[in-house]
Amino acid sequence: MDFIDMLQALATRVSKQVNMLLTEEATKNAIVMPFINALGYNVFDPAEVTPELNCDVGIKKGEKVDYAVLKDGQVVMLFECKSVGTNLDRVTPTQLFRYFTVTQARVGVLTNGVIYRFFSDLEEPNKMDTKPFLEFNLFDIQEAVVSELKKMTKPHFDQAAIVETAGELKYAREIKRVMAEQLAAPSDDWVRFFIGAVYTGRVTQAVRDQFKPIVQKAVRQFVNDQISDRLKSALERDPAEAAAQEAAAPAPAEAPAKEAEVVTTDDEREAYFIVKAILREEVDPARITPRDVKSYFGILLDDNNRKPLCRLHFNTAQKYVGFFDAGDRQEERVAIDRIDDLYRFGARLKATLRLYEPAKKEEKAEK
Template identity: 50%
Template structure:
């Protein structure tokens, strides 16, 4: 397997086993050691490469241990501190990393809970670990742009100079991307004001702020949906659509907001990003048969429906993603009988592309 496939396999392992991992030791054995071995390429059973429970006396601190030290030519190259997978990572967890970083030759420090890996170096001050990571890998949401930088950290091609030279740019790009993602999810006043003052000429009063908070949130969600949909259409080669369609169907769809207003239909429902991503995949597949605006979604307590023309009598698919472990894709036959197919990842929806298209064709005929 190539590096990207190894990462995907590691992510699947974490996703499948995370509910069973309750302790720090279990996290190390199930997630961190396999990561060091299969992803970084070091032999966890060779003390010349990986030293568990690494000890280095630090000032008045005696006998403190760091979870793993990655060795290269007899020198400490990388320090790894682990926390249990059920615990979100905080900078307070890195206290030992800070101390050890200053007294070893390590230029790379890693804080992890087996799901997220935060990589640190000393950009701000020599031999002093930065307070913010230059690279963050989330195995449950892998950023593919980071893969080339991760490869530089592996045993076979370890390139410290290249890593450090790229770390400054990575650090700030990563922080900017995470800040943008946070604003899309829960926008702050400055974010709301930034967009409001560019489209609204009046004073930015409390009433205006409340009004535009909703508008900016909806606009950003719609923008993300549009971007994802465009990329999926390009990937599937769905660049042309049937021109003929009934006027009644068009009026039924265009007489109401389609993409984002559905999220507000039932305040008890929580539409997840994973459901929206699954919807975009189904929609992109269906777009080879009909125009995109005719494929809409409707969330329910037990499933997430994808419909043609916002019509309950024209179901295209159902996403059963509410279970903690197993996901299912529901597809329909000519008599509207649903069959559920177990899927491990959203990519597996593409395996059922023919059935999705046939369902849409049946409604059109």
């Protein structure tokens, strides 16, 4: 099972159990230990994962860090755990701060089982930063974050490389936070910057007050335009191919009374990203492209209508996914209850991909 699939499986299980996890110990046993295991470390081998590691420093005695992850006998990562539902913004990770100074660990993790915040010592050697360089949310799994998280798995762990990229991640994260704050409520300095670039008159308080809502509206519109352009580019299709695709498609089980213009729904987008996540270990995700038409939402390889990976028939009360792994280009529709059910069909999607990628198939056979 791929790393992202393991995280998705853990998230699915935890979502059903979370209301029963009332203590810190329950959180550690049901979520944190499986998470560490998903990273590739054997939680039952003290040579790899040591629970309740003593972190006495100076006159402070009796404190322990919840888990220490070891590699080649050296502590490389520390975990401090809180119960599910704990607001991590209100937690000071005292054990992590103290033990960070007396081990070779350069990564400290504060978690409530669902949210994992990763810290390092970028600002001052051997002193853990107060702000994390990476945050992972088990209930909001993002491909870019998983890509960074994968660097901390046992097969890929390289402490020097992690610390090197941690700085960029941390400051990029902070810049995005500042941007979000400015979008919500532009500061005087932010407004002055734009006034200086576009206004030649005398800048008075009245001018600043006049420009503040203009700046806020313009920046938001710019962001929205960028998003719209990206979506338009991703979903753009050749009219002739789209028409041929629609003509060849079987009619949906329940056609709407009146056909509307093509609208890509949130469910279709979510399913598209799930298919990309499933196939990302097999092929460059950029080669997996969407093709939305009135009858269905198609997912193709290389934006080629002759290489369908699957079709999403989400226009009716009962959702269907069309698969093409039989090898004869005939579509087989399978009913699903939830979007997450797509993860159960990873093997079929990969089998379809290999119909178009014989070199990949031969390579796997040789292995």
